[in-house]
Amino acid sequence: MARQATARSLRRARSVGRAAALHQVGRLDEADRIYRAVLAADPHDFDALHLSGVLKHQQGRSVDGLRLVAAALRARPGSVPALTNYGVILDALKRHQEAVATFDRLLNMGACDATLHFNRGNALNNMRRYAEALASYDAALALAPDHTDALYNRGNVLAALERHEEALASFDRALCLAPRRGDVHVNRAATLMKLQRFHAALESADRALSGDANSIPALNNRGSILTELKRYDEALAALDRVLALCPDHAEAHNNRGVALAELGRYEEALAHYAHALRVAPDFVNAHINRGNALRSLLRMDEALASFTQALTLDPQNADADFNDGLARLCLGDFRQGWKKYERRWEKHKNAVPRPNYPLPMWRGEKELRGKTILLVAEQGIGDAIQFVRYAPLLAALGATVLLRVDAPLAALMTSVPGVSRVIGAGEALPHLDWFCPLLSLPSGFGTELATIPANVPYLWSDEARIAEWRRRLPQNGRQRIGLCWAGSREHLHDRRRSLPLDRFAALLSVPGLDFVSLQKGIAPGEAGILRQCGVTQLGEEFADFADTAAVIAMLDLVISVDTSVAHLAGAMGKAVALLLPFSPDFRWLIGRTDSPWYPTMLLFRQTAIDDWDAPLELLRLELAELARHAPASASAAPMPA
Numbered sequence: 001m002a003r004q005a006t007a008r009s010l011r012r013a014r015s016v017g018r019a020a021a022l023h024q025v026g027r028l029d030e031a032d033r034i035y036r037a038v039l040a041a042d043p044h045d046f047d048a049l050h051l052s053g054v055l056k057h058q059q060g061r062s063v064d065g066l067r068l069v070a071a072a073l074r075a076r077p078g079s080v081p082a083l084t085n086y087g088v089i090l091d092a093l094k095r096h097q098e099a100v101a102t103f104d105r106l107l108n109m110g111a112c113d114a115t116l117h118f119n120r121g122n123a124l125n126n127m128r129r130y131a132e133a134l135a136s137y138d139a140a141l142a143l144a145p146d147h148t149d150a151l152y153n154r155g156n157v158l159a160a161l162e163r164h165e166e167a168l169a170s171f172d173r174a175l176c177l178a179p180r181r182g183d184v185h186v187n188r189a190a191t192l193m194k195l196q197r198f199h200a201a202l203e204s205a206d207r208a209l210s211g212d213a214n215s216i217p218a219l220n221n222r223g224s225i226l227t228e229l230k231r232y233d234e235a236l237a238a239l240d241r242v243l244a245l246c247p248d249h250a251e252a253h254n255n256r257g258v259a260l261a262e263l264g265r266y267e268e269a270l271a272h273y274a275h276a277l278r279v280a281p282d283f284v285n286a287h288i289n290r291g292n293a294l295r296s297l298l299r300m301d302e303a304l305a306s307f308t309q310a311l312t313l314d315p316q317n318a319d320a321d322f323n324d325g326l327a328r329l330c331l332g333d334f335r336q337g338w339k340k341y342e343r344r345w346e347k348h349k350n351a352v353p354r355p356n357y358p359l360p361m362w363r364g365e366k367e368l369r370g371k372t373i374l375l376v377a378e379q380g381i382g383d384a385i386q387f388v389r390y391a392p393l394l395a396a397l398g399a400t401v402l403l404r405v406d407a408p409l410a411a412l413m414t415s416v417p418g419v420s421r422v423i424g425a426g427e428a429l430p431h432l433d434w435f436c437p438l439l440s441l442p443s444g445f446g447t448e449l450a451t452i453p454a455n456v457p458y459l460w461s462d463e464a465r466i467a468e469w470r471r472r473l474p475q476n477g478r479q480r481i482g483l484c485w486a487g488s489r490e491h492l493h494d495r496r497r498s499l500p501l502d503r504f505a506a507l508l509s510v511p512g513l514d515f516v517s518l519q520k521g522i523a524p525g526e527a528g529i530l531r532q533c534g535v536t537q538l539g540e541e542f543a544d545f546a547d548t549a550a551v552i553a554m555l556d557l558v559i560s561v562d563t564s565v566a567h568l569a570g571a572m573g574k575a576v577a578l579l580l581p582f583s584p585d586f587r588w589l590i591g592r593t594d595s596p597w598y599p600t601m602l603l604f605r606q607t608a609i610d611d612w613d614a615p616l617e618l619l620r621l622e623l624a625e626l627a628r629h630a631p632a633s634a635s636a637a638p639m640p641a
Helices: 002-024 028-041 046-058 062-075 080-092 096-108 114-126 130-143 148-160 164-177 182-194 198-211 216-228 232-245 250-262 266-279 284-296 300-313 318-330 334-345 381-396 407-413 438-444 463-470 501-508 526-532 545-553 564-571 613-629
Strands: 372-376 400-405 419-424 434-437 479-484 513-517 557-561 576-580 601-605
Touching: 002 028, 002 046, 028 046, 046 062, 046 080, 062 080, 080 096, 080 114, 096 114, 114 130, 114 148, 130 148, 148 164, 148 182, 164 182, 182 198, 182 216, 198 216, 216 232, 216 250, 232 250, 250 266, 250 284, 266 284, 284 300, 284 318, 300 318, 318 334, 334 438, 372 381, 372 438, 381 400, 381 407, 381 419, 381 438, 381 564, 400 407, 407 419, 407 545, 434 438, 463 545, 479 564, 479 613, 501 526, 501 613, 513 613, 545 564, 557 564, 564 576, 576 613, 601 613
Parallel strands: 372 400, 372 434, 400 419, 479 513, 479 557, 557 576, 576 601
Antiparallel strands: none
């Protein structure tokens, strides 16, 4: 009898061995039949239970697989391979805490190999315990430096921790070992996007596609990257390929919506966000992007509802909170708006770099007598000009006010009342008690619509600069009109706010006025248009904004799109005609023809997206009226003593 039992045992072992060989080469159905036959003969055969459980997991039947491996462990509770696979299957079933406990049990038993640490890292990664996952991947790599999967997943957790340069290095190490791994190229591209290295990101996405032209993650990344590069038609083509392969791909619908929104095709964008949210109702970024599109259509109540939904799903989401704040500021809800605007430092999309000083940031403390505060310019030149108006209020509280701005503004800002000293970038700082970014001042002062400090002028040119430029201006006594038709091409929304010069042609044809170009960075062909229309060209010769201010001081009116020149003219108390897109920046509010920030400014708004005809025609009529009834040109307004 013992001999027969031994023979049966040998036959079962040979059968399990044959099944394991078939299993290893991917012939799963054949292996499964043999495992089942062995277990029919002996339901407690450890190897058949263990390997059959692994096979069931590989076939997508993880619940059955876990049951079989658990049965194997009842036969051999200390089996390292079975415990390892038990933890892997638990992790696949999203029982991540139990998986980590299983791997920890193995470590406590003295097991120590790269695969164990790798699997433990995966379970921790799935629980979003990224720092612990990173430690596990590092332990795996200490034992097996060429563990490509550990390098890849290490890069992923570093990216989740926003340590993007380190993530990139980990992906690069993985690619040195496996240059054709498409998944590594895909996530490397995503990391390069976070680092705003879009051309390098595109190269990585294309490397992934060279191995698999239908890689959905690579195509989706490619669409997002091309959108960032403003190559919108190519972006849409890449995303269309994703949707042809997977019509309900929520991320591709969301990303296609973003590209369409950048083109001003907001209704089409909304349709894609709606599709994304039907597929994935908890897709926070789709709710945020939907809110932004609705805000661009001035459908503010719906926009706020979208941001609220995003914040319900993710209460700490800075992008949702910040964009909700922008919508509220547009509506004049300054109480909530300025508070939410402070999230600009934390948001992921186009985050504003946070000034870093080893001293407390001023947030509205009133006891400033005898204290020194540094005001720090941030974002654009126009922002600095608009919000430096708060310097006199701080000085009135007894503070010594210092101001740090970039070189083009330094000379001009010496004219601001209450500013004791203007400090250039890189210049050593004296003793300070507080600092405050300029755009945090409205929040600090609790500014509401009725309390906007709008005492203009608060910037002046000086007589010496005015004298330098006076001879360059027309001296025939007619009204002088300054022109600025475009802002920086690097501005996020420049396509919406700037105009080609030829759209100004109707304005330049109004007789009886002298036009002066304040524009820097004139595009090819524009100089010829200016000469043909008899426009005096000065902007290209300005060395800094003190020069711009000197010329503006001798003008009667400035016509500008939403750029720093408009802010400067408004801060100087000059008459300004501001041309605004349909969905303007938050500071111009909505539905008004005036600005509470600049009392001498009139707003000429688009009444439909991308349609400049109506505001330009209205402005042309105003200019014609001005030419008919205008007095002689105004004299210069020097800085007061």
